[in-house]
Amino acid sequence: MIYLDNAATTFPKPANVRRAMNNAAANYSANPGRGGHTLAIRASEEIYKCRSKAAEFFGEDNPENVIFTLNCTHAVNIVIKGLLKPGDHVVVSDLEHNAVMRPLFAMGKQNVTYTVAKVSNTSADETLNNFREALQSNTKLVICTHVSNVWGIKLPIERITAMCHQYGIPVMIDAAQSAGIQKINIRENNFDFVCMPGHKGLYGPMGTGMLITPHHNKLETFMEGGTGSDSAHFEQPDTSPDKFESGTPNLIGIAGLSAGIDFVKSITTEKILTHEVNLLAYLYDRLSTNRNIVLYTPRPTPQTSGGVLSFNVKDTDSEEVASYLNKRGSIAVRAGLHCSPQAHRHFGTEEIGAVRIAPSYFTTMGEMNALAQILTKI
Numbered sequence: 001m002i003y004l005d006n007a008a009t010t011f012p013k014p015a016n017v018r019r020a021m022n023n024a025a026a027n028y029s030a031n032p033g034r035g036g037h038t039l040a041i042r043a044s045e046e047i048y049k050c051r052s053k054a055a056e057f058f059g060e061d062n063p064e065n066v067i068f069t070l071n072c073t074h075a076v077n078i079v080i081k082g083l084l085k086p087g088d089h090v091v092v093s094d095l096e097h098n099a100v101m102r103p104l105f106a107m108g109k110q111n112v113t114y115t116v117a118k119v120s121n122t123s124a125d126e127t128l129n130n131f132r133e134a135l136q137s138n139t140k141l142v143i144c145t146h147v148s149n150v151w152g153i154k155l156p157i158e159r160i161t162a163m164c165h166q167y168g169i170p171v172m173i174d175a176a177q178s179a180g181i182q183k184i185n186i187r188e189n190n191f192d193f194v195c196m197p198g199h200k201g202l203y204g205p206m207g208t209g210m211l212i213t214p215h216h217n218k219l220e221t222f223m224e225g226g227t228g229s230d231s232a233h234f235e236q237p238d239t240s241p242d243k244f245e246s247g248t249p250n251l252i253g254i255a256g257l258s259a260g261i262d263f264v265k266s267i268t269t270e271k272i273l274t275h276e277v278n279l280l281a282y283l284y285d286r287l288s289t290n291r292n293i294v295l296y297t298p299r300p301t302p303q304t305s306g307g308v309l310s311f312n313v314k315d316t317d318s319e320e321v322a323s324y325l326n327k328r329g330s331i332a333v334r335a336g337l338h339c340s341p342q343a344h345r346h347f348g349t350e351e352i353g354a355v356r357i358a359p360s361y362f363t364t365m366g367e368m369n370a371l372a373q374i375l376t377k378i
């Protein structure tokens, strides 16, 4: 099987991630923060170790600003539902995933409105300008994906954040497709809210994610419960991370995530990005000579893209192509709308979807070649 669906979740997970999870399950899978016995303390230490590692990796000074979540969607919901009040306005890019659009749409019932800013395919200046023009006097949050999960287009999040801060508006970044692949430094860029999965570019297991924010004091909770701290009171603790981490945490998953961050650090995000973009640029060149293939974006480069490229076969439904690749070539890709109808409207593919290719660090040039080859026969 050639697995090219790493934008959904990376597979395989590195050997050190599997070992770490196995070790946690076998040797210290006790409930962290809930008891004073040796195993519970060992489990708490593992969680703190991962928190500190993630903080350092993303340029955040305080490990307590790292909140563990179930996935990226959970992190996004903590911000959208915790920050916005009736009458607030939000600006989003036109490449957002339903992880953003659905909670935002749901907030419409509470009289929260939004404006969509168009992302330019080629000009960061134009994108920035579109975001600026969409701001209103009641804009309380700007949301942008770092890298489009459909088109691989990278947004100028550093410049968007700096521009929004001139107007005193915080920015939430959806780093679902960039965490582990693109450099993200929170303090250096004053990023406000960064949401990410642990199971994609950080090579951790599914069921892990993080919200990293120095501004958690601005967020209300939408879920309360036991935290193992301040247990005498019914009132939810007011300090991060306990405020947002009610209930038993995913210890085994977090042990895996910690090892995933080690894996990425040992290779470096720069090398991972270069590897993935090189593979996609090679595929792009092969596909651009195939008259049956429709490409949408400019040729991928490390400066402008992440590890995703989508295309269509002329006059063919994207799902049919994905099914053909699966059956005939044992190639796993994702077709359809990728939970991002808005991103598909960007290139007019909302009816037919697109075939998405998402390599990982483990993908080889030989696998890209096999894909390009089978597409000549389709």
Ligand code: PMP
Pocket: 007, 008, 071, 072, 073, 074, 097, 099, 100, 145, 147, 148, 149, 174, 176, 177, 196, 197, 198, 209, 339
């Ligand atoms: N945002 C983007 C851009 C994504 O690609 C995804 C996952 N497809 C998500 C959010 C949601 O991530 P998760 O599945 O970890 O909740």
